[in-house]
Amino acid sequence: MTKTIPGTPVFTGACAQKGYALNKMCYSFNSADNRAAFMADEDAYCAKYGLNAQQRAAIAARGVAALIEAGGNVYYLAKFAGIFGLNVQDLGAQQTGVTVEAFKAKLVAAGVHNEDVKAGRLSHV
Amino acid sequence: MSNIIGSVSTSHIPAIGAAIARGVTEEAYWKPFFDAFPPARTWLTARKPDVVVVVYNDHGLNFFLDKMPTFAIGAAAEYRSEDEGWGIPPQKATRGIPELSWAIIEQVVEDEFDVTTCQEMLVDHACTVPLQLLWPEGWDDIRIVPVAINTVQHPLPSAARCLKFGQSIGKALRAYKEDLNILVASTGGLSHQLEGERAGFLNPHFDDLCLNALINKPELLTKYTTHEIVELAGSQGAEILNWIVGRGVMGGEAREVLRNYHIPISNTAAALQVLEPV
Numbered sequence: 001m002t003k004t005i006p007g008t009p010v011f012t013g014a015c016a017q018k019g020y021a022l023n024k025m026c027y028s029f030n031s032a033d034n035r036a037a038f039m040a041d042e043d044a045y046c047a048k049y050g051l052n053a054q055q056r057a058a059i060a061a062r063g064v065a066a067l068i069e070a071g072g073n074v075y076y077l078a079k080f081a082g083i084f085g086l087n088v089q090d091l092g093a094q095q096t097g098v099t100v101e102a103f104k105a106k107l108v109a110a111g112v113h114n115e116d117v118k119a120g121r122l123s124h125v
Numbered sequence: 126m127s128n129i130i131g132s133v134s135t136s137h138i139p140a141i142g143a144a145i146a147r148g149v150t151e152e153a154y155w156k157p158f159f160d161a162f163p164p165a166r167t168w169l170t171a172r173k174p175d176v177v178v179v180v181y182n183d184h185g186l187n188f189f190l191d192k193m194p195t196f197a198i199g200a201a202a203e204y205r206s207e208d209e210g211w212g213i214p215p216q217k218a219t220r221g222i223p224e225l226s227w228a229i230i231e232q233v234v235e236d237e238f239d240v241t242t243c244q245e246m247l248v249d250h251a252c253t254v255p256l257q258l259l260w261p262e263g264w265d266d267i268r269i270v271p272v273a274i275n276t277v278q279h280p281l282p283s284a285a286r287c288l289k290f291g292q293s294i295g296k297a298l299r300a301y302k303e304d305l306n307i308l309v310a311s312t313g314g315l316s317h318q319l320e321g322e323r324a325g326f327l328n329p330h331f332d333d334l335c336l337n338a339l340i341n342k343p344e345l346l347t348k349y350t351t352h353e354i355v356e357l358a359g360s361q362g363a364e365i366l367n368w369i370v371g372r373g374v375m376g377g378e379a380r381e382v383l384r385n386y387h388i389p390i391s392n393t394a395a396a397l398q399v400l401e402p403v
Binding site: 003005006007008009010011012013016020023024026027029030031032035064065068073074075076078079081082083087088089091092095096103104106107108110111113114116117118120121122123124125 | 345
């Protein structure tokens with residue numbers, strides 16, 4: 001097995017199996033009718049997709065880290081987050097335990113090398 | 126015979142599509158990204174493309190985990206987009222060119238790439254956002270061949286395999302009987318990570334190495350395992366595999382026509398690179 005990458009869940013076949021029902025439900029949120037059905041009766045909707053107790057609790061808590069722990073893949077989870085108008089900065093802030101403003105500021109700060117990369121001078125190939 | 130005019134590789138972040146839809150591309154946050162496109166469009170217009178081979182990854186519109194092809198090639202007369210659940214408007218359908226798709230499929234299978242062929246295929250923002258960026262007035266005159274790479278569910282195809290897959294597609298394009306000007310559009314990246322305690326990870330040093338290597342030494346990138354690429358570029362930075370396929374499609378020696386790089390757009394190091402054959 002390959003080593004783990006700190007702070008980085010890798011979506012493997014094991015995750016894909018474990019999270020199948022959860023991801024399938026989130027995939028269904030491509031449809032506006034399905035998003036409305038979920039909002040109208042969350043319990044019934046989760047039951048229809050056969051979520052296990054861990055997945056159901058993570059959905060109820062709107063907790064990104066718990067959803068990933070339950071096998072969720074972020075691309076499908078983003079469709080779930082979209083129901084509540086949350087974007088990937090909101091998800092990032094929640095997972096790293098900072099405010100959305102602080103998360104965005106960290107992203108901006110990472111742009112310190114923008115001009116160097118435009119000029120191709122950060123690496124020698 | 127067909128002619129590969131060059132490649133345009135660009136990030137495909139959904140937020141870019143949302144910014145276009147909201148008409149905010151001139152705002153300070155977005156301008157450093159969008160300002161790179163008028164010169165790219167000038168370059169493109171002069172080269173009169175007929176067809177675009179779009180190398181991208183699907184984010185749960187056409188493919189789900191029930192069936193997840195490593196490499197899939199569209200062979201449809203038309204490709205529609207649909208609601209993806211995160212609020213970006215679907216785009217007008219794009220025309221396909223099934224004869225060329227099948228010529229590519231014949232070649233890549235002969236070269237031992239056992240692809241999934243798709244006569245019905247929805248294309249998501251990763252395919253349509255780059256088209257919007259290159260043809261803001263619409264792309265009715267353009268036909269596409271969508272090529273979808275699995276960058277979502279591990280194991281991912283290796284960088285070496287991706288480069289060879291691209292080279293095989295390029296062979297098919299160059300042998301195609303019709304006189305067509307073909308653009309390669311590779312989409313996604315560069316470094317970014319959406320999940321985990323490392324969410325927000327960005328790596329300009331590795332991005333610069335990728336951009337420099339893609340010009341004329343793409344084989345340098347094939348020494349990295351997909352696990353190493355995730356470590357260096359972030360989980361979703363694995364989309365660099367699409368760019369490696371695209372570079373293989375173009376083949377030969379290249380010249381960098383233009384490059385842009387801007388952190389942050391959404392959670393991503395957004396980049397544009399235009400290459401042309403020399």
